[in-house]
Amino acid sequence: MEIRRCCCHPPFSRCVLVHEKTTSLCPGDGQYGHTDRADKHFLLPDSSEVWLNAASKLQYTQKDIGVREVWLDGEAWFHVRHTAENSRFIVHTYDKLSVEVLGTQFNVNNVGDKIAVVLQEGSVKLNITEQQGQTPTQLYLRPGEALRYNKTDGAYTKSKTDAEKAAAWTRGQLIMEDYTVADAIQFMQQVFDRHITVKDKKTLRYSISGSMPISYNADTMLIQFEKAFNTRFFRQDK
Structure with a gap:
């Protein structure tokens, strides 16, 4: 684990409460998902590749030769194959935003109240x-x-970014740039479905920069976050 910079670092006496909860995913026909807390690689019927992040689901369909469609709940990295028929590939996010391509590589994160496309x-x-x-x-x-889209108010922004860092999770790395406790909470909820309670809201703004390996063991990941943020997490069954 490499931590390069810390901002507004909390004292170790700060504590965060983690509520334990487990859910499962049940993929069916045309659906891709998994109960493992790890990313998975899938090959779609059109030979496009998908890396599906933990606790994420994807449904694929091709109604006609001109359109390929998927519905994403969670996060996925796509390598879409171009077809001889120039058929479109559309990613739906169960919200007001969809992504349309012919053949390309990109990441879509549809978690929480925001959608990010890189x-x-x-x-x-x-x-x-x-x-x-x-x-x-x-x-x-x-x-x-x-592009970052806010599901709550419909606001969106477009900016330059490092696409390699956005796909780092497919290589088992968590890249943190001004990464806050709030970001860590979202990660734990997305990957492990653990709901975290913070009594002192100022704690949410504490940030760090660096990188760490992603462990798909919840307790190990919490320990890494404790060391990175110098914060103690207390477990509580729910």
């Missing part, structure tokens, strides 16, 4: 539907660009 290679078109029946707003990303 493009590594090729190009993508983003369709944002503000109200049902309206023509969607269309945005395009170039390699090294990201």
Whole structure:
């Protein structure tokens, strides 16, 4: 584990309460998911590749030769294969945002109240539907660009980013740039479905930068976060 910089570091007396809870995923026809707390690699029927993060689900369908569609709940990295028919590949997020491509590599994180799309290679078109029946707003990303969409108010921003870092989780690394306790809480909820209670809201703003290996053992990951943030986590069964 490498921690390069700490901001507003909390004293060790700070404590965070972790509620234990376990859920399972049951993939069916055309669905990809897993109960393991680790990322999984899948090959879709069109030979596109998907790395599905822990506690994530993906449903694939191809109604006709011109359109391939998936519905994502969680986080996934895609390497979409271009087809001879130039069929579109559309990622739906169960919200007002969808991602449309022909052949490319990109990451989609649909967790919590935000959606983040990071493009590594090729190009993508983003369709944002503000109200049902309206023509969607269309945005395009170039390699090294990201779009972050707020599900609550519909606000979005486009910015430059390091696409390699966005896909680091597929290589078992957690890259932290101004990574806050709030980010760690979201990670624990996404990967392990552990709900964390913070009594002192100031704790949420404590941030660090660096990297650490991702462990798909909840207790090990909590210990790593304790060391990184100099914060103590207390477990409580729920």
